[in-house]
Amino acid sequence: MNTAPIKKRYYFISALVIMLGFLLLFLPFRKNVNQLSPENLLLSITNNDRFYTTDEVAKLIILGDPSIQLIDVRTPEEFEKYSLQGAINIPLANILDEDEEGYLEWEGYLNQDIKTNIFYSNGSVYANQTWMLLKRLNFPNNYVMKGGLNKWVETIMRPEKPVSSAEDDLWTRYEFRKGASIYFGGGSVLSSDNTQGNKKKAPIKKKKKKAGVDGGC
């Protein structure tokens, strides 16, 4: 084997690379945070796309729609007392908990594009806060049940009879709510006892985050 002469372009490449490196020394490192910009967040907050009404939620539950996942963001004690059928409990305070590997513990549920998550709390506030946190993290498919459980009780469990002169629409809705009320076992329309919710709970299985792609030579 002969010793090849050192090529001129090696000098050139070395100089170029060192120069680029020198430049990088002074360029600021941009710390990108993968969050929604305030303008876009405002836009999403002001439009009401994120809401499901209690009627819609009731319908989805009754139809047994497999594409929705109800998520109760109240405390475990409250969840234990009463929860919607098929709901799982992820308390707002724990929503950003990390597992031992530093991933978000609930990310399997919250950051996915298969199911439609619908959050609810007693009112709308906690559910909205949850939604906003996840919106800022750019997690898709998260929605809020408008009015929360208070509205749920008011509209589904104890629907109010419209006045007799009311439009047909209102009557149709009332009929649906009456049926739903019976379905959810909150007693009949007449009963005011609504603490007997359907206690059937889905087992909570934590989903594993997808493993990244490994590389190698």
Next chain:
Amino acid sequence: MGPLITQGIISPEWNPMIAFIVGIGFGFALEQAGFSSSRKMIGIFYGYDMIVVRVFLTAVLTSAIGLLFFNYLGWVDYDLLYVNPTFIWSAIIGGLFVGLGIIMSGFCPGTSFSALSIGKIDAMAFVGGIALGVFFYAETFELIFEKLYKAGNWGNVRIYETLGISPGLFIFLFIIFGIGLFWFTIYVRKKFSNRDLKY
């Protein structure tokens, strides 16, 4: 903007397809550079051929510099890049075994496949060995390897974070190191290439 798939600019379904295309390109590059020859690969250890070091150094420096500039221009979100978690003990011990395997066979896992595809018989034996090793490892994982595998988890660390310096400074130091190594390989090659090596 980037990474394109994580940001949803390219849908994740394309992942295997892109991997396939990049894989073909990678194999082609390996073959073009002559890496499917075990003599070339093994040359690093005997000092008569340093092309492997130079090619990989160039690739590493190019992508590191490119990524940092992309980050500066806002084209790539650094936080979204996947970083392999560091399990320090399995990395060290596994690395030693891979090194031993490379010296013994003259292939690294990637190059063995490119050598296999041009019909080298020793590469076929090597790939068979990989398959056996993978099978053995998987079957005895809980029995033997699990403790080692999980020991010393440092998480998804980046080296500049561990050292507590800025990425720019680290890359600069790395470039100095890389260029130094580059010229060193030329020096080593000059020194050794005239010797009579029996291989």
